[in-house]
Amino acid sequence: MRSFTGSPHRFLTHRCHRGFTLIEVLMAVFVLAVALTGMMHLHLAAMRAQRQSSYQTAAIGLAGDMAEMIRAWDTPAAGDPDPFLFEHRAGNAMPATSDCLGGASCDPAALRRFGIAQWLENVQAALPMARVSICRDAAPWSPAGAFQWTCSGGNAGIVIKLGWRAENGNGGASASPSEAGPRLVLNIGEPSS
16 A cells, blocks of 8 residues: 655645636636627627617608708698698508609699608608608797607798607617607798798
């Protein structure tokens, strides 16, 4: 039988160091996992922000297109309804129009309706759960300073209001545009005289 020579503490100390190294490795793996999870959440937040930015950019372009369309057409005669003052929500049927593309013959009223229908199709394609309100409004914001869907009417200037469903910070969908206020309001017109 072999005899043990040396200190028993030396054997125990060496064994404890091996366990301590394992704990260090596990802690390093844990810290790395936490860091990677944080980076993943940061990347997802950046992607959400980029998507919302692209929706905002699309909404600005679409509102500008409609503003140009409204300015291009003559003001309707007194007593006639203004075809550019309307409200549309996602899920509503598109207005019926005649096809004015190609060689089709369209009167000015049909051409206006066709332009509005084409614009609404573009809005629905670019913005999720889009809601549109084009109206006369002297104060498009509430007393609290948030944009609102209601319009004052009367002889106020023309305002284009666009809303869409956005993602909240948790990645889920926020309130629908009908429940939340507009995300973009563009005042395009002087009060009618």
